[in-house]
Amino acid sequence: MTWIFENWERFWEVTAVHLRLSVVPVLIGFVLAIPIGWWASRSQTARAILFPFANVLFTIPSIALIVITPVLIGVKILDEINVIVPLVVYTVALMVRAVADALAAVPGNVVAAANAMGFRPLRRFLTVDFPLALPVTIAGLRVATVSNISMVSVGALVGLGGYGQLFTEGYQTDNTDKVLAGLIGTVVLALLADGLLLLVGRLLTPWARVGR
């Protein structure tokens, strides 16, 4: 523990990088997953292609994806993009399923009622389908966020910042306290992010907890 207090500034710096490297991909991945998930919820063909593809993506080890990304998209080896892109891919792979399942679970008679009232498709999606899909979507988002926070550490292996740096440095210099600092940082960040999303979810879906 002493390492954190003695290296307060460094710890904050690492935390900021870690946060950025994990939150940015979640946001991008989430935004991408909504239309893709919507497509998958509407089309059998889309599901048949997207779901197995997403599963395959998940089986690729994150280190392999991080190492191969610069080769694939042609950026420098130390660029943060190398972590962000793979994590976006993981987030999309995870969220597409959550979004698609959540949208498919919107009750048929509610959808029919919305159509019968005269909603146009975009408005119906934004004000009926998507809000109703929020509880499941946010549950998926929590999983994606926590797993991203843990995966960002792998970026240290290709020289990027974040708590992973504390692991590699601590390991090389036999400084257990430094490794522990990285571990504590990861866990606390994951718990905080998860708690925050839980809270936001509750505020956004007050209806989901009544009358049951």
Next chain:
Amino acid sequence: MPGYAERVKVFGIYIQGGPIGVVVTTGGIRRVIEFRAVTKRFEDGTIAVDELDLTVEAGTITVFVGPSGCGKTTSLRMVNRMIDPTSGTILVDGKDVLTVDPPTLRRGIGYVIQQAGLFPHRTVLDNIATVPLLSGWDKRKARTRAAELLEIVGLDANFGKRYPAQLSGGQQQRVGVARALAADPPVLLMDEPFSAVDPVVREDLQNELLRLQAEFDKTIVFVTHDIDEALKLGERVAVFQTGGHLAQYAKPAELLSAPANDFVASFVGRDRGYRTLTFLHADVPVHPVTTAKLGERVTITDWTLVVDEENRPKGWLSGVDGEVEVAEKDLISGGSLYDGTTLRGALDAALSSPSALGVVVDGAGAVTGVVHAGDVIQALAKARAAGEVPK
């Protein structure tokens, strides 16, 4: 909570552009719905509706009834283009619905769906305000209107802030009706709206619908598979047969007295003779009855009807000798009351009464006399001779 009549009066002022003057009223516009040779064949080859020719009269409740899968929902949904016909034409007020953009068409046609289909994430008030908001009303006006509707369908104002999951099935159904009425559409489509509630609540909702209809003069198409509901609500009833055929389209009494084929005859049921009584308004002589008030000293000779201060029936008294004081504890509770409308009511009152005398009441519930079962049977015989009863 105000009584029904008061609520309607409030609404009556309201739609005439009264105190708040926000409601776009349809002001007596009466829409006819015509199906002309309408066929719906789904992609898998199922023929859900087969050459349907039918006119729904303006300002009436028309009921589509028939067994499951006979094409009732499909027929209904072709009116607001949730389903488009394979061939044929549907006209609303003379206009081919296929020429109208579906969302626009639908905002002018109320739709009540099975099990209400309320938006679970919106409060009751917001649910009701849906169509006005879609049609571009401002928020406050839409909410004022929604609050009015809540009252019209008989729900307390504090239900407005609840979510649908906090309502009973019957209350949700009322909200469903309010939501459909919110933009004051001249046409209302209702798909088995009352099927998921218990019989007592269902009867309540049915009566409420009849009163709403009497007041607001909508053109209502009502789908059900319950023949009793169909006969009760429908000014005209369309009986569908499996395969999407219209078997018969007639007034309820005619369905009972002259079913077009065996299918209709069996669908309207075995006790259709008894049901027919519902639609017969023959004269049954009303006889005088001895009445007494609570606390009075009377000499009981025969069945005596005990009434309250307003002359409303409280129960029967019998079997005591000589002069007695009429006491609550001695009362034998009576059967159903006959309001002077249908033969079925008269027969039921006579048969269910402990004295075999059916109590007749007026609109205020005051006793006007009694009927005898024998007289009802005689009236039935007369009606039969006149050909009004099924053979």
